[in-house]
Structure formats: C-alpha cells, structure tokens
Amino acid sequence: MIQYVDSAEAVTLDQLHGFFFGWRDPPSPEAHLKLLMNSDYVVLAWDHDTGNVVGFVTAISDGVLVAYIPLLEVLPAYQGQGIGSELVRRMLAKLREFYAVDLICDPELQPFYSRFGMKPHTGMILRNHGSAQTLD
Numbered sequence: 001m002i003q004y005v006d007s008a009e010a011v012t013l014d015q016l017h018g019f020f021f022g023w024r025d026p027p028s029p030e031a032h033l034k035l036l037m038n039s040d041y042v043v044l045a046w047d048h049d050t051g052n053v054v055g056f057v058t059a060i061s062d063g064v065l066v067a068y069i070p071l072l073e074v075l076p077a078y079q080g081q082g083i084g085s086e087l088v089r090r091m092l093a094k095l096r097e098f099y100a101v102d103l104i105c106d107p108e109l110q111p112f113y114s115r116f117g118m119k120p121h122t123g124m125i126l127r128n129h130g131s132a133q134t135l136d
C-alpha cells in the first residue's frame, strides 16, 4: 500500500535507495535527504509494506509569487501505477496560491504535466558540472 506524506522528517537514509536512476553522478542518500529537508515543500510516497520511500517531489519558493518544482521521481519498479500523478496533484494543491509554478522537463513529459493544467514554455538553464554539488 502506498502512503503519501508531506514531510521528510521521519525519513532515514536506508529508506532512500534507487533514486536518480540513470544519472551520471547521482547524489548520495545523504545528499538526497538533505535536499528533501531543505526544500520548502515535499511530498513523499512510501511503500507501507517495505518501509521505503518510492517516490518524491520537491518545490522551492519565494513564499510570495513563485514556486519551482525541481525534482520528481518514482522508482522504476513503481512507475506506471499513478504514483507520479498523485505526487504532482498533491504538490500543485500545496502551491495553488502562487501566481507562477514552474518546472523544466523533456518534451516527452509535456503531455504528462499538461494533464494538470500546465502549459509548455521556453526557458534557459545553467549546469555547473564541475561543482561539488553536481547532480547530473
């Protein structure tokens, strides 16, 4: 059974494995836990049977106008069961008072986010691959 919670305070490192699947240089569980704790908003999906986190979404915000959703992931073995959609629904509900809620995604994911009323847009990014916090 999947349960959803909006805090990472009860999460332990051994419950955070398998995320950042396919990343060249994935963050450690320690870094993952830190970014969950540092985010302004988080929603986690737990597998009640294993006690592990199986999906998460984060958001950061200025607290007034804008929120940004940097990360959403469901473990490969749990994809295609509606968990990602539920995480997005719950996060957008938390952010409903903000004027702008933005994220960056690959073109193939645009139909997924369109289901929640989001619209394609253009953007710019910078990636500091040499930094100590390199995550992809």
Ligand SMILES: CC(C)(COP(=O)(O)OP(=O)(O)OC[C@H]1O[C@@H](n2cnc3c(N)ncnc32)[C@H](O)[C@@H]1OP(=O)(O)O)[C@@H](O)C(=O)NCCC(=O)NCCS
Binding pocket: 071, 072, 073, 074, 075, 078, 079, 080, 081, 082, 083, 084, 085, 086, 103, 104, 105, 106, 108, 109, 112
């Ligand atoms: C994107 C992601 C979170 C979706 O999680 P999920 O639990 O599989 O999502 P759902 O089960 O709610 O799927 C909803 C729909 O989106 C579609 N979808 C999911 N992932 C998709 C992808 N990568 N590309 C295209 N469509 C996708 C599914 O086919 C499904 O469509 P259906 O209802 O017609 O079958 C998951 O695929 C994932 O973790 N991917 C790797 C990380 C990633 O790409 N994160 C997003 C960064 S912007």
